[in-house]
Amino acid sequence: MSKRVLTTESGAPVADNQNSATAGVGGPLLLQDQHLLEKLARFNRERIPERVVHARGSGAYGYFEVTDDVTGYTKANFLGEVGKRTETFIRFSTVADSLGGADAVRDPRGFALKFYTEEGNYDLVGNNTPVFFIKDPIKFPDFIHSQKRDPFTGKQEPDNVWDFWAHAPEATHQITWLMGDRGIPASYRHMNGYGSHTYQWTNEAGEAFFVKYHFKTNQGIRSLSADQAAELVGKDANSHQTDLLQAIERGVNPSWTLYVQVMPAAEAADYRFNPFDLTKVWPHADYPLQRVGRLVLDRNPENVFAEVEQAAFSPNNFVPGIGPSPDKMLQGRLFAYADAHRYRLGVNHTLLPVNAPKATVAQNYGRDGLMATRNGSRYDKNYEPNSYQGPAQTDAALSAPLAIHGWTGTHEAPQHTKDDDFFQAGELYRLMSEDEKGRLIANIAGGLSQVSREDVIEKNIAHFAAADTDYGKRVAEAVRALRED
Numbered sequence: 001m002s003k004r005v006l007t008t009e010s011g012a013p014v015a016d017n018q019n020s021a022t023a024g025v026g027g028p029l030l031l032q033d034q035h036l037l038e039k040l041a042r043f044n045r046e047r048i049p050e051r052v053v054h055a056r057g058s059g060a061y062g063y064f065e066v067t068d069d070v071t072g073y074t075k076a077n078f079l080g081e082v083g084k085r086t087e088t089f090i091r092f093s094t095v096a097d098s099l100g101g102a103d104a105v106r107d108p109r110g111f112a113l114k115f116y117t118e119e120g121n122y123d124l125v126g127n128n129t130p131v132f133f134i135k136d137p138i139k140f141p142d143f144i145h146s147q148k149r150d151p152f153t154g155k156q157e158p159d160n161v162w163d164f165w166a167h168a169p170e171a172t173h174q175i176t177w178l179m180g181d182r183g184i185p186a187s188y189r190h191m192n193g194y195g196s197h198t199y200q201w202t203n204e205a206g207e208a209f210f211v212k213y214h215f216k217t218n219q220g221i222r223s224l225s226a227d228q229a230a231e232l233v234g235k236d237a238n239s240h241q242t243d244l245l246q247a248i249e250r251g252v253n254p255s256w257t258l259y260v261q262v263m264p265a266a267e268a269a270d271y272r273f274n275p276f277d278l279t280k281v282w283p284h285a286d287y288p289l290q291r292v293g294r295l296v297l298d299r300n301p302e303n304v305f306a307e308v309e310q311a312a313f314s315p316n317n318f319v320p321g322i323g324p325s326p327d328k329m330l331q332g333r334l335f336a337y338a339d340a341h342r343y344r345l346g347v348n349h350t351l352l353p354v355n356a357p358k359a360t361v362a363q364n365y366g367r368d369g370l371m372a373t374r375n376g377s378r379y380d381k382n383y384e385p386n387s388y389q390g391p392a393q394t395d396a397a398l399s400a401p402l403a404i405h406g407w408t409g410t411h412e413a414p415q416h417t418k419d420d421d422f423f424q425a426g427e428l429y430r431l432m433s434e435d436e437k438g439r440l441i442a443n444i445a446g447g448l449s450q451v452s453r454e455d456v457i458e459k460n461i462a463h464f465a466a467a468d469t470d471y472g473k474r475v476a477e478a479v480r481a482l483r484e485d
Contacts, residue, residue, distance in 0.1 A: 008035055009042075048309070049344050050099040053144055054110045057093035058188060058241045059308035060248055062297035064088050064115060064258070070292055073209050073262055074201035076321035078117040079292065087116045087358055090297065091311050092188040092240070095127075096147045096156070103240035104229040106183045106443070108132075108174075111193030111215065112313040113295070116358035123317040124213060125337065126195040128185065129178070131424075132278045133171040135413060137332025143168070158450040166459035169421040170279045172467055176425045179443040181436055182221065184229045187243040189254040190222035197315070197330040198276050200323040200399050201262070208265040208400035210275060210325055212282060214289060215256040226443060245300055253298045259289035265400070272418040276327040280424055307354045312341035323399025328413065346370040363391040426467035437474070445478035 006014045014035055021033035029036070051057075063085045070079055078086040093110035094101060109128040114121055134143055146164035150157045165171050177183070185191035195213030202208050224232065232239050247254060261282050263275060273280045301307035316324075316334040324330055341349045347369040349355055356362065367375050367382045381388050432440065444464070451457050457479060465472020 008038055051093075051340070051344065053095050054091075054093040054112075055099045056097050056101045056103070057091050057110065057308055058244050059089060059091040059301055059304075059311060060244060060297040061299040061301070062088050062090065062253070062295060064293055064295050066293040068291045068293065070201075070260070070290070071203065073203055073211070073260075074321040075204045076117075076122070076201075076319055077119050078115055078122070078319070079321070088295065089114045089116075089307075089311060089354060090295075091308060091313065092244070096144075098149075102233040102237040104184060104224060104232045106178065106226070106229070108178065109185060109188070109191060112311075113193075114311070114313060114317075114355075115319075117319055118359045119319040120360055120362070121317050121355075121357050122319045122322060123313045123315060124195055125313045125315045125333065126193055126197070126213065128182075128191045128193055129174060130194040130196055130212070130214070130281050131174050131177065132196060132329065133165075133174045134168060134329070135170055135277050135279050136328050137336070139168070140329075140332065140336075158447050159452055159456070162448055162451045162460055163453070163456045166456045166463075169463050169466075172422055172463045173279050173425040173428065175444070176428050176440065176464075176467070180428075180432065180440045182223050183443065184224040184226070185240075186222035186224050188240050189219045189244065189247060190217060192217055192221070193256060197278060197327045197333075198325040199330075200265070200325050200402075202321055202323065202398075202400045206400060210263040210265060210268055212261045212287075214259045214261070215295060216259060218255045218257060218294075225439070226446070244297075248297060248300050253296050255297070256295045258292040258295060260292055261287040262290060263287055270416075272416055273424075274413055274416045274419050276325055277413060277419070278327060278329040279421070280419075301354075306352075310345055310349070310352050311354045312338075312345060312349050312352075314338040314341065318398050320396065320398045324402075326402060348372050348374075365390070422463065422467040425464075426471065429468045429471045437471075441474045441478050444475055445482055448475070449479045449482035 006017055008014060017035070020036045021030045022028060023030060031037070064078070065085045066079055066082050069082055078084065091110065091112045093112070094103065094105060094107045095110065096107050097105065111126045111128055113124045113126075115124070134140065143164060146160045147156065149155055150160055165175060182191070193213075193215035195211075198210050198212055200208055201211050236242055244254070261284070263271070263282065268275045271282075271286075273282070275282065314334075314337045315330060316338055318324070324334060345352070347366075348371045350362065351371075351373055365382050365384055376382070379388065381390050384390055385392065429437065429440070448457055448460055461472055461476045461479070463472075464475045
């Protein structure tokens with residue numbers, strides 16, 4: 001079988017791919033060696049800026065299958081019929097570390113899912129935790145700066161991590177989750193995924209509901225202790241990527257069952273917790289889980305860069321029947337995620353195969369820009385309205401309108417009857433077994449004891465004590481013991 005001809009990027013055949021052109025034998029290189037210059041110039045540009053957060057990731061294709069009727073809550077077409085399947089792409093990731101970081105670290109995990117629906121792509125951007133550290137997007141850059149490498153030392157600093165948390169009491173719930181047994185998943189297959197934010201569903205009758213998404217792993221929850229994780233990182237820093245890739249390659253397709261909590265929109269105002277606060281959960285006793293369907297991953301990407309690194313998820317990619325809620329963190333991410341992709345990948349990133357719709361065709365008036373590949377013909381106008389049968393609006397809102405009132409300005413989140421920064425963290429602590437509490441305390445103390453300032457340590461201990469007296473007392477004792485060694 002004859003080999004294919006190697007060519008330059010313009011399609012010209014390459015005569016020699018082993019030797020650069022020189023001025024005589026052993027002489028200096030020639031600027032006219034187009035093939036050499038093209039290869040070096042392309043090599044210099046092979047990498048795009050990594051994500052500021054969620055840089056280290058893995059991905060897979062699969063499908064979502066509806067198993068239960070939810071048409072009473074949403075008119076979304078891809079959820080409209082039991083048995084209906086929709087192609088999906090998922091990206092798992094760590095949050096704080098860079099692209100070269102290890103997988104088995106104590107960190108939340110991104111759980112970003114793209115549904116290629118007939119009404120356009122629907123992106124659900126969540127984590128493996130149902131809550132988060134903060135509830136207002138204006139604090140997000142500061143939070144991430146505190147968790148990333150210090151500008152001077154070039155490494156993550158306990159002083160920065162815990163100093164920010166000392167000034168963010170609302171983080172106590174997520175810290176309790178992260179420092180607990182589920183803080184280091186054994187693999188991406190063995191963790192749950194959550195939409196985390198509150199979203200809105202709207203049915204055909206125009207009735208609005210607020211929902212939270214829960215993807216429960218069908219492989220069972222498996223996590224690593226700090227010692228197990230350190231050993232695994234030493235053996236295979238790419239452990240989660242290795243596990244996901246090999247499982248799918250051998251036909252062991254991971255799956256999750258999707259459940260939702262559903263709150264009639266009229267109940268939100270008087271609910272005991274602010275239902276739009278990302279640092280809070282809705283107790284299942286109040287709003288039980290209702291099964292929706294099954295997510296199955298059955299195909300690995302052919303090229304990690306093209307399909308995982310260039311995958312762009314934006315929570316503002318909604319479809320009819322699904323929309324946003326007043327969740328402030330979600331509202332901020334509606335802008336920030338898409339803007340990050342425009343910076344990293346360019347304004348035409350939605351034309352890349354992994355991001356483009358698969359079950360429908362995107363039709364709009366976006367033109368030009370870097371890497372524009374779909375500018376239309378001479379008959380396609382670039383403005384609207386027009387008299388040339390160009391795409392036109394439907395006049396059908398994707399979701400129900402949200403009522404607003406009051407004065408513009410900077411406001412703290414509204415307080416509900418049970419709202420504080422510590423109640424749910426205390427509830428989580430009291431649900432733990434004695435062994436789980438012991439490991440939680442050890443994990444917190446291991447980091448907090450490295451902080452140089454006593455006032456920062458005391459502020460954090462006060463947060464744990466406010467959640468539960470025993471919690472705070474045990475953290476204080478553990479930190480003291482470590483600092484006295």
